[in-house]
Amino acid sequence: MSVSDRIHTSLVSYGGSTIDERVYNYLGSLGLTGTISDRLAKYSHNGKKGWQAIIEGFGLSLSAGFVRQELFGESQQGVLYVSQPSYLGQQVLYQDAAGTTPVVDDGDPVGLMLDLSPNGHNASQSTSAARPLYRTDGVLHWLEFDGVDDYLEVGSLSFSGAFTIAVSARVNSSDGENPRLASKWSGNNRNGDWILSPTGIIGSDMNSRFLVRKGDSNTQITQVATVGGDHVHMGELDAELSIYLDGEVSSSGNVSQPLPEASTSIQLGWDEAQAASSRLSGREYGVVMVGASLSDDRRGRLNSYLASLAGITL
Amino acid sequence: MTTQYQHSVTIAVPADWIADANHLACLLGESSADIETFRQATYTDGTTDYAVAHTVVKPGFLEPTQTGTLPATPPHAEDVVDRDAAQRAFDSLNQSGGLLMAVDVDPHQQFADLDLERIPQEQDI
Secondary structure (H helix, E strand, O other), X not given: OOHHHHHHHHOHHHOOOOHHHHHHHHHHHOOOOOXXXXXXXXOEEOOEEHHHHHHHHHOOOOOHHHHHHHHHOOOOOEEEEEOOOEEOOEEOEEOOOOOOOEOOOOOOEOOEEOOOOOOOOOEEOOOHHHOOEEEEOOOOEEXXXXXXXXXXXXXXXXXXXXXXEEEEEEEOOOOOEOOOOEEEOOOOOOOOOEEEOOEEOOOOOOEEEEEEEEOOEEEEEEEXXXXXXXXXXXXXXXXXXXXXXXXXXXXXXXXXXXXXXXXXOEEEOOOOOOOHHHOXXXXXXXXXXXXXXXXXXXXXXXXHHHHHHOOOOO | OOOOOOEXXXXXXXXXXHHHHHHHHHHHOOOHHHHHOOOOOOEEOOOOEXXXXXXXXXXXXXXXXXXXXXXXXXXXXXXXXXXXXXXXXXXXXXXXXXOEEEEOOOHHHHXXXXXXXXXXXXXXX
């Protein structure tokens, strides 16, 4: 039995269908209150605190809380976005950029999406018409970008060395275009810019693509995705450039990281250059950016987690 | 519960109308940032270039198209909106050479029906 299965099984009596829900309920049974973050902050076990204490006590888990702890537990830069209105008692999506009106219903616009990492890089959109929609089928949850003008602004998050970008998504149409899942792209040849952008035509020659800019040239790596549907796209820059599509890797192009810094703003669903062909028509279920390359184990668990948000199993 | 955003609108704005259209968007919108709804023309019919937008709206957004009267200036727009500019844009709706707006249609199909194509950019990467 895997560690995540052990946690899930160990806490079965506390109810809930996910590990997070069971942990939330378990901590509640100990008298801890508030959101899961509040409860974890108050929880300790064998000299450890929070998720580390849960992991210490029950094994590893596969959840946003686990991803948060494993990817950001050592103060790494990055973000963790999950396209759900609320997450275990904490409101995550809001209709307006100021965060005053919560997203509740299928079809509500999303002007603010809180970062579930400890870094607080919330994604926002202050222009009403450019807000993606929260959509759900009752089981899965996602942001729907209209391919016309929708995008979310992350801001000028920057990485000083290796980094990993991962998005679970469905691209609705890409007729030879380059819809941005996530990007730091000005169109002005800035060192350190990057794009995670499927390219090609769905159903025939669709590719998942990760591109970075260094000096006067772009280096990109692609992985063939001959069908549409839901996928986990992951770009990683370390000693070389890699693209993982549903965990399958293509690597090449030594770009001699670290790249110089770029001041370009990171965006979801579009880019700073705002070419019409770069607008995403499709879904984003979850997004992770972290200022590190990942071990095979961690990468696998992150892929599995993001895949679970899209309802697929890798 | 169902969302209050029961309709969607697709709007194409000739490049010369962008400034006025932004005042209309701000007047009818929900944020002072709506003054930047239309930024650059990204579509063309071969003669005129257009900036475009597509968004969900509450029923009240469409009331002016039924009454012919723009609403009072909302608080978010008080220090931003030029009502004369907004009125000009409103009066041009679906008039020859003016703003084009359609309700509850697929935006991409609407652009195709209007013979609008995306304007290629130099760095279309």
